[in-house]
Amino acid sequence: MKSQINIGLVGLGTVGTGTAKILLENRDVIARRVGVPLELKRIVDLDVTTDRGLTLPSGVLSSDLPGLLNDPSIDIIIELIGGYDTAKRVMLDAMAQGKHIVTANKALLAVHGEDVFAAAARAGVDVGFEASVGGGIPIIRSLTEGLAANRCVSIVGIMNGTANYILTQMLKENQEFEESLAQAQAAGYAEADPTFDIQGIDSLHKLAIMVSLAYGTPVNVKDVFTEGIQKVTSLDIQYASEFGMVVKLLGIARLHEGAVEARVHPTLIDNHSPLAQVNGVYNAIHVVGDAVGDVMLYGQGAGALPTGSAVVSDVIDIARNIQRQASGRVPPTSFPLDQRTPIRIRPMEELTTRYYLRCMVLDQPGVLSKIAGVLGHHGISIMSVIQQGRQKGQTVPLIIMTHRASERSVQTALQEINQMSSVVSQPTTLIRVEDDGR
Amino acid sequence: MKSQINIGLVGLGTVGTGTAKILLENRDVIARRVGVPLELKRIVDLDVTTDRGLTLPSGVLSSDLPGLLNDPSIDIIIELIGGYDTAKRVMLDAMAQGKHIVTANKALLAVHGEDVFAAAARAGVDVGFEASVGGGIPIIRSLTEGLAANRCVSIVGIMNGTANYILTQMLKENQEFEESLAQAQAAGYAEADPTFDIQGIDSLHKLAIMVSLAYGTPVNVKDVFTEGIQKVTSLDIQYASEFGMVVKLLGIARLHEGAVEARVHPTLIDNHSPLAQVNGVYNAIHVVGDAVGDVMLYGQGAGALPTGSAVVSDVIDIARNIQRQASGRVPPTSFPLDQRTPIRIRPMEELTTRYYLRCMVLDQPGVLSKIAGVLGHHGISIMSVIQQGRQKGQTVPLIIMTHRASERSVQTALQEINQMSSVVSQPTTLIRVEDDGR
Numbered sequence: 001m002k003s004q005i006n007i008g009l010v011g012l013g014t015v016g017t018g019t020a021k022i023l024l025e026n027r028d029v030i031a032r033r034v035g036v037p038l039e040l041k042r043i044v045d046l047d048v049t050t051d052r053g054l055t056l057p058s059g060v061l062s063s064d065l066p067g068l069l070n071d072p073s074i075d076i077i078i079e080l081i082g083g084y085d086t087a088k089r090v091m092l093d094a095m096a097q098g099k100h101i102v103t104a105n106k107a108l109l110a111v112h113g114e115d116v117f118a119a120a121a122r123a124g125v126d127v128g129f130e131a132s133v134g135g136g137i138p139i140i141r142s143l144t145e146g147l148a149a150n151r152c153v154s155i156v157g158i159m160n161g162t163a164n165y166i167l168t169q170m171l172k173e174n175q176e177f178e179e180s181l182a183q184a185q186a187a188g189y190a191e192a193d194p195t196f197d198i199q200g201i202d203s204l205h206k207l208a209i210m211v212s213l214a215y216g217t218p219v220n221v222k223d224v225f226t227e228g229i230q231k232v233t234s235l236d237i238q239y240a241s242e243f244g245m246v247v248k249l250l251g252i253a254r255l256h257e258g259a260v261e262a263r264v265h266p267t268l269i270d271n272h273s274p275l276a277q278v279n280g281v282y283n284a285i286h287v288v289g290d291a292v293g294d295v296m297l298y299g300q301g302a303g304a305l306p307t308g309s310a311v312v313s314d315v316i317d318i319a320r321n322i323q324r325q326a327s328g329r330v331p332p333t334s335f336p337l338d339q340r341t342p343i344r345i346r347p348m349e350e351l352t353t354r355y356y357l358r359c360m361v362l363d364q365p366g367v368l369s370k371i372a373g374v375l376g377h378h379g380i381s382i383m384s385v386i387q388q389g390r391q392k393g394q395t396v397p398l399i400i401m402t403h404r405a406s407e408r409s410v411q412t413a414l415q416e417i418n419q420m421s422s423v424v425s426q427p428t429t430l431i432r433v434e435d436d437g438r
Numbered sequence: 439m440k441s442q443i444n445i446g447l448v449g450l451g452t453v454g455t456g457t458a459k460i461l462l463e464n465r466d467v468i469a470r471r472v473g474v475p476l477e478l479k480r481i482v483d484l485d486v487t488t489d490r491g492l493t494l495p496s497g498v499l500s501s502d503l504p505g506l507l508n509d510p511s512i513d514i515i516i517e518l519i520g521g522y523d524t525a526k527r528v529m530l531d532a533m534a535q536g537k538h539i540v541t542a543n544k545a546l547l548a549v550h551g552e553d554v555f556a557a558a559a560r561a562g563v564d565v566g567f568e569a570s571v572g573g574g575i576p577i578i579r580s581l582t583e584g585l586a587a588n589r590c591v592s593i594v595g596i597m598n599g600t601a602n603y604i605l606t607q608m609l610k611e612n613q614e615f616e617e618s619l620a621q622a623q624a625a626g627y628a629e630a631d632p633t634f635d636i637q638g639i640d641s642l643h644k645l646a647i648m649v650s651l652a653y654g655t656p657v658n659v660k661d662v663f664t665e666g667i668q669k670v671t672s673l674d675i676q677y678a679s680e681f682g683m684v685v686k687l688l689g690i691a692r693l694h695e696g697a698v699e700a701r702v703h704p705t706l707i708d709n710h711s712p713l714a715q716v717n718g719v720y721n722a723i724h725v726v727g728d729a730v731g732d733v734m735l736y737g738q739g740a741g742a743l744p745t746g747s748a749v750v751s752d753v754i755d756i757a758r759n760i761q762r763q764a765s766g767r768v769p770p771t772s773f774p775l776d777q778r779t780p781i782r783i784r785p786m787e788e789l790t791t792r793y794y795l796r797c798m799v800l801d802q803p804g805v806l807s808k809i810a811g812v813l814g815h816h817g818i819s820i821m822s823v824i825q826q827g828r829q830k831g832q833t834v835p836l837i838i839m840t841h842r843a844s845e846r847s848v849q850t851a852l853q854e855i856n857q858m859s860s861v862v863s864q865p866t867t868l869i870r871v872e873d874d875g876r
Contacts, residue, residue: 022587022729032654032777033586130584136730138576138584145583146568146576148471149460149750216470274736277715291460292574292737292747298712299733309730312587326764339470
């Protein structure tokens with residue numbers, strides 16, 4: 001048993017600062033929980049001058065990365081620099097020195113996780129990444145421990161606070177995407193370059209990590225269908241509400257005859273479902289297990305302190321392992337490496353679900369019949385139709401809600417419909433509907 | 439490392455059957471997670487003849503409790519008989535033989551937890567009780583591990599599915615308590631003797647366990663104010679909705695100047711708060727941590743398989759500890775015994791909150807002024823008043839919503855009001871309002 005566990009932190013940005021603050025300000029309660037103090041001994045950042053509101057003993061903050069990596073007294077290294085190359089090098093170097101790792105780097109884990117986890121197994125060290133999904137929400141632990149008795153039926157969630165904030169604003173303020181994005185940037189909820197958030201890539205990374213843990217399989221992010229929210233319009237959000245639905249950017253994984261459906265896209269869900277109530281920057285993950293039924297975890301998906309909370313909970317977990325010499329007790333892959341078996345990710349064209357279609361058509365007799373004819377020809381049956389704002393000879397939206405249909409048929413039908421240039425004036429908007437996305 | 443972990447199960451009722459089913463049907467995925475199989479070797483129940491739909495190898499089910507307790511090959515004993523005496527004896531005997539314990543017995547843990555945890559520490563064994571709170575919801579693990587970086591600010595939750603089902607039915611069907619209770623019993627959501635559920639005692643047990651873990655303190659259940667839902671009327675539920683609120687049976691714990699407020703009672707919460715959306719037999723626990731902000735966990739709070747899911751997740755957890763000789767890695771008290779410090783539970787009279795009051799008054803001029811006078815005299819200011827259904831000379835409800843006031847003042851004022859027999863015809867109904875019960 002050590003009388004103190006020493007921590008090194010690399011990257012003193014937003015989350016790094018939040019993490020340091022928690023380790024310093026909650027030092028007493030954390031020491032009581034672990035039984036010994038956790039000492040934030042070294043912090044490394046390129047910028048050692050900016051005042052981040054932390055009271056650090058002198059000598060703690062430096063730009064000396066090798067000094068940290070080679071300090072034999074450091075037990076756990078927290079990597080919060082983000083990105084791929086340097087972050088991965090820091091992790092591999094640290095593990096090679098027998099140090100445990102905590103990170104919030106979803107992009108790195110989703111893309112290079114297999115390398116990191118293999119290195120951790122070789123070195124016999126722990127890798128904690130609760131902070132990589134859902135900010136402070138303890139979802140990683142729930143998948144690997146709290147719900148470990150279950151076969152995972154599905155994971156459906158709002159995994160990106162920026163996208164959810166934008167969609168919430170579009171609904172509440174009746175705004176278009178660009179306006180809400182600009183507001184989110186002004187409010188600090190979206191970055192200057194919001195690509196990863198609005199294109200669904202951040203959600204993809206998180207979904208890939210969860211699928212990997214829940215099903216005990218490596219996941220190639222290229223196999224996961226990903227569509228962002230850039231093309232969602234205020235018009236679609238309004239029509240959705242006429243159907244009693246809201247538009248959310250969801251990550252969806254579902255076990256399906258031995259394969260896993262995994263996809264990220266704007267999705268229509270029922271107004272009364274729990275996920276529909278999740279607004280602004282909040283995240284929520286809805287898990288269905290064969291035994292537990294449905295469980296939902298909800299909380300702030302980002303931010304210095306919520307994410308720092310998850311980082312420090314991993315540090316505590318690893319410290320408890322160190323004290324009992326039980327590192328690797330729960331492998332970072334949830335299933336031990338030799339117990340994993342690759343599961344097929346179902347190609348998107350095999351999906352069947354309901355669809356919302358918005359065709360922009362010339363307002364003339366017979367248009368609905370032509371479009372319905374194409375859909376019917378491809379075996380797609382219509383549940384309901386909205387035709388509004390009749391302006392003879394002009395372009396008007398024709399909204400179609402289908403019954404369950406196959407993605408392959410719907411895409412083929414849409415190609416045909418979009419080519420009907422005599423009646424259709426713009427490419428048709430498609431939004432998938434999630435019936436079980438409670 | 440063992441090549442197999444052997445399990446004994448005592449009590450094959452509803453949850454016991456669900457637990458056995460999961461251990462049998464998910465045997466393969468559980469073995470893959472742990473790395474070795476978990477073998478359900480012995481089940482003990484007084485009734486060995488009823489068909490529970492389980493396919494058990496012959497010899498597994500018997501009524502031979504000593505045979506189980508003395509079987510040296512058994513590593514983990516699952517106690518699911520409930521009640522105090524026999525259950526406690528089974529646990530203490532099993533621990534004395536070096537066996538680990540998993541239980542769903544909230545009543546026993548809330549009342550005799552300290553004895554159980556002391557015995558576990560002496561024996562160096564684990565005690566898992568995720569199933570004791572919130573059915574399959576991984577809330578115990580979240581308090582002890584996932585949110586361990588935080589000082590707990592508050593825990594507010596719907597902790598009893600039976601009471602929540604009854605209140606939901608009362609609202610949706612516009613029914614009185616007795617009618618909804620009878621329906622709940624007919625639907626199998628309430629027991630023949632529903633005392634613990636409707637009187638708030640079950641919620642009290644769960645809240646006491648959570649307070650103990652979150653704050654690292656022993657809790658005497660007698661210190662926790664508890665009021666059931668028997669006196670909630672359809673009338674109050676209707677008036678609540680006029681204020682944009684719903685009535686829920688909440689367990690509430692909140693850190694307050696070094697003491698902890700802990701109480702269970704029917705509570706008015708805002709219609710739009712996440713807890714207000716939790717209906718029927720679902721439970722939800724809303725935790726606020728100083729770092730993480732607010733986190734909510736939601737799921738089925740009871741039932742064979744959801745509760746069995748939590749039981750088996752504890753078995754998996756303990757099996758992982760056995761394989762790494764790390765038993766006691768996280769103490770069942772969350773904080774190691776020598777790191778706990780008793781925290782004062784705030785007496786109820788120190789509470790300040792908002793109050794809903796329903797006075798049944800004679801419909802005559804000056805009544806409101808008299809009642810408002812008494813409230814004002816005790817420093818209680820009124821936020822709004824509803825007087826409806828004027829029937830001269832008859833008894834009508836006078837609804838008063840107060841600003842924040844002290845429980846002591848409100849109780850004193852109500853005594854005075856109830857004695858005004860010339861205008862008040864029944865004891866006044868009081869329901870506390872939770873502003874932060876999001």
